[in-house]
Amino acid sequence: MRMTKLTGKTLKNIEDEFNIESQKLLLRSAMFRNISPGVYSVLPFGIRAINKLLDLLSDQLEREGFQRVYIPSDIEFEKSVSLSLRNDMKSYKDLPKTIYDIFSSGREKIKIKDGLLRSKDFTTFRTCSFYENEELLLQGYENIIDFYKSKFCEMGLDIFSLKSYNEKNPADKADELIFTCGAGDRTIYSCDKCEFRTLEEVADFYVQQYETDDKEIEAVHTPDIKTIKELENFMNIKAENLAKTLLVKAGGEIVAVVIRGNRELNPYKLSSILNVPIRDINMAEYEEIDGNIETVPGFVGPVELEGVRIIVDKEITSVGALVTGANKKDYHLKNVKYGRDFVGDLIAEVSYIMDNDKCPVCGGSLDKEYGIDLGKILSLGKITDVKNLQYKDKEGKSKGIYGASSYIDIYKLLSIIVEKHHDEDGIIWPIKVAPYHVIISILNTKKEEQVKLGENIYRELKSRNIDVILDDRKERAGAKFYDADLLGIPIRIVVARGASENKVEFKLRWKNEKEELDVNEAIEKVLKLLKIY
């Protein structure tokens, strides 16, 4: 490519203040143009950068037997793929079946300061895989995580996967691919002693054991006391010694959830435990409670509570003397003890992590970090919502099909690469993902020998299938150096005064040193470098 032909002039300054630096570079380097708040078009240099990433992902997946399809947006992705391929998965011989798809779409909620991390339009690289049974599904699921991790590592990124909430199939597993970054909008807790790391939404934490004594349960008259705060004051106790009993509507069922008074219910965890989509998890309305369940709003407690399943947060089982509602107007109970005074239908971890909670693995302290979620892998378990999605096994028996899907946000991927690899002058592309490997700058286009040598090197490198860009513009030398640094092409060859003696200046974008080389030496060095990386 010749820079005189490349559409998209670099910019010196960007007015917008972004949460992270890379967003400025994506605009200044003319990969993207902002055309209205949160809306970006992609210019040729950006198209090239994006296609490079897509090719790296696609090529590897194609080698692993994934095939590209195009899935329209009318129906949920996983369901559309299942419908499209169900006739191609009638026998165990047809499985596993693995596809990928590149999809551009628009989101409702944009965040202008996040730039391309949360722009109106985005491009998703998606996969969907089908397996014979759960074991093969889990294996395939891990393979997909490993595939992304290793590809992102090649792209110069440290990405880790964290357990996540599965919005397609709440009871099933999901992982998110996370890049840590101070300006990220996802909260991560990580142990300062062991390897434990968790996303806030699904964070488990260390459940402490408390000393208990065996005082008898006792009713206390608490007239007009309804809030935790009022109760704390009235009984002179701390919220953590209280047990809140929340009546929650989960799908069609009302359940009572018992958590410590100082905690918040975690709807993601409850959704997973009950396998009810999070949109169907809501606090029960007064009218829904009244009549069906024998209790009094404001005084709900787990002791002798009838008519609902009781879900007890694991922490509750280890606290000694609790204060709970008495299911009777103006009364609470004190010295309530799990196991003796009430039991749960289900014991689970259903409350949100708080600062100062400890590592659930080793009890170490947890540090808070922030991260950007680059993508997600979802287990679909056995797919039951698609008619006739069945295969015949070796014995000719009809069986259900298991699935997994994954999503990568390509604009985020590009942003993160630039965020990780830049300095104050511009981008520093890792060689593997560089839109061009070499930039040749003809410093003075009025000098015939410089133009001739520059053109020769350009032709030579092109003939060897090297991605090269030639700065043949009639610009000042300073502007050319400025743009070369901003665009971040890894290898720079400057054709200047030495041209008459076939000498060029050779520089790597990530190093300060330049060296003067003979043209052939320079070309050899390019070939060698590209072989190594």
Added chain:
Amino acid sequence: MRMTKLTGKTLKNIEDEFNIESQKLLLRSAMFRNISPGVYSVLPFGIRAINKLLDLLSDQLEREGFQRVYIPSDIEFEKSVSLSLRNDMKSYKDLPKTIYDIFSSGREKIKIKDGLLRSKDFTTFRTCSFYENEELLLQGYENIIDFYKSKFCEMGLDIFSLKSYNEKNPADKADELIFTCGAGDRTIYSCDKCEFRTLEEVADFYVQQYETDDKEIEAVHTPDIKTIKELENFMNIKAENLAKTLLVKAGGEIVAVVIRGNRELNPYKLSSILNVPIRDINMAEYEEIDGNIETVPGFVGPVELEGVRIIVDKEITSVGALVTGANKKDYHLKNVKYGRDFVGDLIAEVSYIMDNDKCPVCGGSLDKEYGIDLGKILSLGKITDVKNLQYKDKEGKSKGIYGASSYIDIYKLLSIIVEKHHDEDGIIWPIKVAPYHVIISILNTKKEEQVKLGENIYRELKSRNIDVILDDRKERAGAKFYDADLLGIPIRIVVARGASENKVEFKLRWKNEKEELDVNEAIEKVLKLLKIY
């Protein structure tokens, strides 16, 4: 590609009855799968066919200096491109600027029986070009038409361009690319004597001259006569001797349009003439007329009509004695003559063509045909709706920029290619657009020598960069022949009994003859064929 690895099994039958045959073949060959009414996903063979078409278009455009960008859908395409590139077009040296874009989107109105010609999702290949002045714009506009025509010709299609309505810029020119096809939904009139062809919406026709006499204008009492039909009976005349005067709201203005009584107003033509978008062309409401214009609804006529511009259909100027409304309740005028009794502010062709109208060029008879609109080219004229879209000319003077855009529907393009190139057994790909050039069928995969020879030819052709597919499935010979015909790969090499003597069967999809060839002869023949086409 190995057929054992290719996702998407061919189908024997498709239940749906489509308007055109190709839609069945696109589904039967597993290029597309129908997942809900009007909604299709694209399977790997389809992805390959589409990418081939996109590559053919892109490669040629790239050679001509067009660069690929991605334009989001939030704002109108042409406006988005202008906003994206206005900083790159500040000098005459930056022009012309030409880009293209590949865009997938969904349409509101689907037509299930049209299959992929009007499916929910579709992919558009779009271009946008910017020029220094109108002359260069017109030249660029013609170049784009020529580019598409020649590419489509290479793809084995006869496509012609017809003048069309320009919905972006009604006063400017537009062309549609049309494929004639009995089941198409666009009506075309074509002259049986000369080369004239026109789309119904914008069709001009031969305006006949009528003999006139010079009778005096005369008022006729026509109590309660309001419709053309009533007037025809009452006055015992034919509708064509009547002049309808329609009060039309065009944007903010009310205009009177005078056309013959037997004609319909053509809103496309009126939109172009007045340069008012068609959505803003409506019959004026009674309340809008009353008061402002001195007339009586039902008795509107052009004679002494004040307060509105009068637009006179060209045909009206050549008819002798007309009957018109008298702008007075219960009165019409007869013997009205254009020029003597009234004049128009504008004379133009504003009525719809009718069957039996003659060719406007030579007066010959017009035949009705049907066609499919594959794409459109639009002149944008001087672009005025984008702030700061200006360049400095050689003298440093600020000037406006001229533009043109074009749209091609890729699913339609693929459909039309298949429609044109198929027989009762399946598709017959023209070599230029064939997803694969060669199919090698190993007839009996249990015979080691057949497998070995098939694999050898496959490797050999792949190493020569030939797009080849290997049918290595454990299917019956009949199924392999059936699929090879259905998929329509141009060159078929069958490895059968002759394998032990290095003989294969060679067949071209579009010919009936087969020949037995030595393997090397067969490979030579493939190379020779691909060089010719």
